[in-house]
Amino acid sequence: MDKFEEKTTKTTEIFDGKIIKLQVDDVTLPDGKTSKREIVKHPGAVAVIALTSENKVVMVEQYRKPLEKSLVEIPAGKLEPGEKPEITAIRELEEETGYTTNNLAFVTSFYTSPGFADEILYLYFTDNLIPLVEEKDLDEDEFVELMEVTIEEAETMINEQKIHDAKTAYAIQYLRLRGLR
Structure with a gap:
């Protein structure tokens, strides 16, 4: 268990779009207080x-x-x-x-904006390019x-x-x- 973990007590979906979803989570903080987190869900x-x-x-x-x-x-x-x-x-x-x-x-892969979104980006490299017919x-x-x-x-x-x-x-x-x- 992560010592900084926030426990979600409620999730409210705000928007479900073509690319992203937006939700607000009610959370219990590590010190027992509560807060809200606005979260963008992204497919990557x-x-x-x-x-x-x-x-x-x-x-x-x-x-x-x-x-x-x-x-x-x-x-x-x-x-x-x-x-x-x-x-x-x-x-x-x-x-x-x-x-x-x-x-x-x-x-590599990395999270683009971890403060408010779960989007992960996978990065690839190629130096062998082939023009498409x-x-x-x-x-x-x-x-x-x-x-x-x-x-x-x-x-x-x-x-x-x-x-x-x-x-x-x-x-x-x-x-x-x-x-x-």
Whole structure:
């Protein structure tokens, strides 16, 4: 038993949407007092660090409505019910970039916002990109622009806050640690 564990005494579902669910939990704290926790339930997601044969990072630019601006990110997407993360990774790579791979390596997984959400993101790496013969369709509400950038260009985009999400910043640091210049 975790010494900081909070015991849930009641869960109230607030919203059940296409991507997320929102609930409020009444909890008993370790000191016996009570509190409420607003929790976002998410099915999980994947992201792919994809390198071209020229050591360029494959990225996509897309508009992020919650931020009211476009970001440059590594290819990513949410898990479908019952889908294995590596299958999601290949599907998202194909849909968003026009590439596939037969060599996908698991890097790590991490919680994106553990203070209020249970979303876990599985991160994969490939440097064996194969252009698709026939491009896959994006989701009907998804609009992206493909980019292939050097590490230096990506670092400039981080400084300019064009890359401004944790998974992509993590990806660039991962590539630096692997010695990519």
